[in-house]
Amino acid sequence: MIRDITIGQYYPSDSIIHKLDPRVKLFATLMYIIALFCGKGIVGFAVITVFLVTTIKLSKIPFAYITKGLKGIVMLLLITTIFNLFLTPGDKTFWHFGILQVTNVGITNAIVMTIRLIFLIIGTSLMSLTTTPNQLTDGLEKSLGPLSKIHVPVHAIAMMMSIALRFIPILVEETDKIMKAQMARGADFESGNIIKKAKNMIPLLVPLMVSAFRRADELAMAMEARCYTTSDIRTKMKPLHYEKRDKIAYSIIISFVVIVIVTSIVIPFPQ
Amino acid sequence: MDNMKISREKSNSSVFFSVKNMTTIAMMTAVICVLGPFSVPIGRVPISLLPLAVFLAVYIIGTVRGTIAYSIYLLLGLVGAPVFGGGSGGPSVVFGPTGGYLVSFIFMALLSGFFIHRFYKNVVIQGIGMFLGILLAYGCGTIWFMILMKCNLKVALTQCVFPFIPFDIVKVIVGIIVGRSVRRRLIAANVIED
Numbered sequence: 001m002i003r004d005i006t007i008g009q010y011y012p013s014d015s016i017i018h019k020l021d022p023r024v025k026l027f028a029t030l031m032y033i034i035a036l037f038c039g040k041g042i043v044g045f046a047v048i049t050v051f052l053v054t055t056i057k058l059s060k061i062p063f064a065y066i067t068k069g070l071k072g073i074v075m076l077l078l079i080t081t082i083f084n085l086f087l088t089p090g091d092k093t094f095w096h097f098g099i100l101q102v103t104n105v106g107i108t109n110a111i112v113m114t115i116r117l118i119f120l121i122i123g124t125s126l127m128s129l130t131t132t133p134n135q136l137t138d139g140l141e142k143s144l145g146p147l148s149k150i151h152v153p154v155h156a157i158a159m160m161m162s163i164a165l166r167f168i169p170i171l172v173e174e175t176d177k178i179m180k181a182q183m184a185r186g187a188d189f190e191s192g193n194i195i196k197k198a199k200n201m202i203p204l205l206v207p208l209m210v211s212a213f214r215r216a217d218e219l220a221m222a223m224e225a226r227c228y229t230t231s232d233i234r235t236k237m238k239p240l241h242y243e244k245r246d247k248i249a250y251s252i253i254i255s256f257v258v259i260v261i262v263t264s265i266v267i268p269f270p271q
Numbered sequence: 272m273d274n275m276k277i278s279r280e281k282s283n284s285s286v287f288f289s290v291k292n293m294t295t296i297a298m299m300t301a302v303i304c305v306l307g308p309f310s311v312p313i314g315r316v317p318i319s320l321l322p323l324a325v326f327l328a329v330y331i332i333g334t335v336r337g338t339i340a341y342s343i344y345l346l347l348g349l350v351g352a353p354v355f356g357g358g359s360g361g362p363s364v365v366f367g368p369t370g371g372y373l374v375s376f377i378f379m380a381l382l383s384g385f386f387i388h389r390f391y392k393n394v395v396i397q398g399i400g401m402f403l404g405i406l407l408a409y410g411c412g413t414i415w416f417m418i419l420m421k422c423n424l425k426v427a428l429t430q431c432v433f434p435f436i437p438f439d440i441v442k443v444i445v446g447i448i449v450g451r452s453v454r455r456r457l458i459a460a461n462v463i464e465d
Contacts, residue, residue, distance in 0.1 A: 029362055069363050076368055079430060080420045113421045121363040128351025128361035136350035156288040160343050163297035164304060165352065171298075171305045198445040205449065206456045209331065212302055213462045216294040223290050 011129045017059040021246045022131050022139030028253045029127045035260040036116055036123070044264040045115060051256050052123055059130050069125045070118060077117060084110040137161045138240055163219070171212060178207050292336065299328050299340040304347060304354040318438045319356050322408075323446050325380050326387075326401060330450035331463060334384025341380050345373060369431065371415025372408055379404035387450070394447055401443045 017025075032051075039048055056063065085107065086100045127136070141158035148154050179189065182203050189200055306324040329337035344354060345365070353360040355373065364370060386400020409432050416427045457463045 033362075033366055069359075069361070072357065072359055072364075073367060076420075076430065080368075080422050080426065083422055083426045084420075109421045113419075117368065117419065120366060124362035124366055128363075131351070133347065133350045133352050140346065140350065153288050156293055157343065157346070160293055160297040160300065160339075161346055161350075163294060164300035164343060164347060167298060167301040168304045168352070168354075171301050175305055195445075195448070198448050199452075201445075201449055202452050202456075205327070205453050206460075208302065208305075209453060209457055210460055210462050212298040213295065213457070216298040217291070219298075220291040220294040223294070228290060 011061050011065060013060045013130075015058060015060040015130070016245065017055065017126070017130045020130075020249055021240055021242055022135040023143050023240065023242075024246045024249045024253075025127050025131055026136065026139050026143050028249070029124055031253050031257045032123050033120065035257045036120055039116075039260050039264050041264055044260050047256070047260050047263060048119060052119060055126060056122075059126060061126075061129055066122055066125055066129065069121050073117070073121065077114060081110045081114055084113060133165055134162065137165070138238070142240055167212075167215070170215075171208065174211050175204070175208055178204055178211075295332060296336050296340045296343070299332050299337070300343045300347070303328055303340060303344045304352065307344065307354050308356060308358045310356055318435070318442075320442075321356065322376070322379070322405065322439065322442050323449070325376055326383060326442075326446035326450055327453065329380050329384040329387060330446075330454050331457060334381060334388060337384055338377060338380040342377055345377070348373070368416050368419050369412070371419075372412030372431070374415075375408040375411030378411065379408040382407055394451075398443050398447055401446060402440065405439050405443070 032048075035048060039045055056066065085102060131139075137158055140161070141154055144152065144154045144157070179187075183189070187200060187203055189204070192200065303321075303324045306327075307319075307321045309320045310318055325337070325341050328340045331337070332340065348354045348360045349362055349365050351361045355364050365373060381404075383401045383404035386403070387397050390396040390400070413424070413427045413431060416422075416431055417424065420427070454463070
């Protein structure tokens with residue numbers, strides 16, 4: 001009834017991209033998004049394309065696997081492209097019929113939007129395909145470290161992420177058990193009108209919540225029994241270390257963004 | 272004296288994120304992760320149950336902790352956990368065309384939570400507050416959609432808002448029914464405080 005969950009979209013492979021420090025990949029994804037939104041003109045997009053293709057090659061992930069992420073937005077993309085194409089005013093009209101018109105601005109907008117969105121999906125998917133959620137959580141904790149100075153509880157956030165990740169499979173299993181137990185007693189989760197369905201959710205949600213909060217209590221007690229405090233002064237079992245390839249990657253990323261922005265300013269054709 | 276002040280400030284800042292609070296919020300995040308990916312297909316439009324999960328979190332553990340639980344859910348989705356609609360995840364969803372709605376649910380949680388707990392005895396005002404929260408989410412999400420997809424307001428609303436409004440009204444009603452019932456029973460079971 002409830003599907004099996006494999007946490008994360010990680011695609012195991014032995015590639016240099018997989019081995020990079022998660023902080024590098026977080027930074028790279030952020031810079032990539034900035035470049036994508038700042039990029040203008042053919043040259044800018046060409047640089048982005050080269051960067052993206054190279055990264056995909058290095059990651060050793062099949063291209064077909066990466067493009068699975070695009071399926072979810074095909075319809076949305078199609079509709080908005082058509083709207084852009086036929087409803088955008090511009091200074092040069094190639095065709096018109098009533099309120100519909102095809103203009104140079106419309107064509108440009110449709111093309112740019114489509115490419116940008118596809119690149120966004122593919123590029124950002126690479127991060128989650130090459131890094132596990134736990135690694136990314138560690139990377140996030142380190143990357144958000146400076147926020148501690150403005151009283152953002154970075155360690156607590158990372159801890160809550162790790163705890164939640166750990167308990168998702170347990171609660172999924174619990175939900176499945178509760179549903180089966182209630183159905184064995186005659187509960188029907190699939191018929192009746194909306195209000196009836198809503199009320200039928202309660203025999204599922206209440207035991208799930210009770211179970212979850214009791215687990216929370218027990219976990220808190222066990223953590224404190226092991227001398228856990230919310231102090232930031234603690235060591236880490238698997239600390240993150242930068243290596244030479246990580247520094248090289250940083251250089252490449254920064255160069256990439258600078259090139260994209262400069263070329264977009266200098267050569268914005270077509271506008 | 273200064274040492275005393277410093278230690279008091281430290282203890283003050285750590286009181287909210289006590290171990291108990293952290294595990295409770297994390298567990299509620301996990302519950303949102305379990306409920307969030309589900310959707311009910313009505314016709315060809317998948318109606319997400321995520322707003323319901325958000326309302327539930329706010330009802331049960333309060334406005335601030337509920338909002339934090341949702342924010343952490345968002346962070347987990349960002350790092351690749353398949354917790355968004357249909358089991359999707361990763362930064363491509365958060366930064367994609369509909370990501371604005373996901374992010375703006377944080378504001379929905381805050382606004383809804385204020386109305387829910389401030390007017391707990393008045394169901395109508397709660398419903399109005401929850402719907403205002405949804406409208407706020409629509410506003411922010413639509414702005415992001417327009418920026419990313421280079422379309423005008425009418426196109427964005429037609430695609431992302433208008434078809435979903437009737438279902439969101441239903442979600443508010445269901446949220447009130449389920450939220451109040453679950454909260455009442457959890458209090459009776461001494462699992463949460465009143």
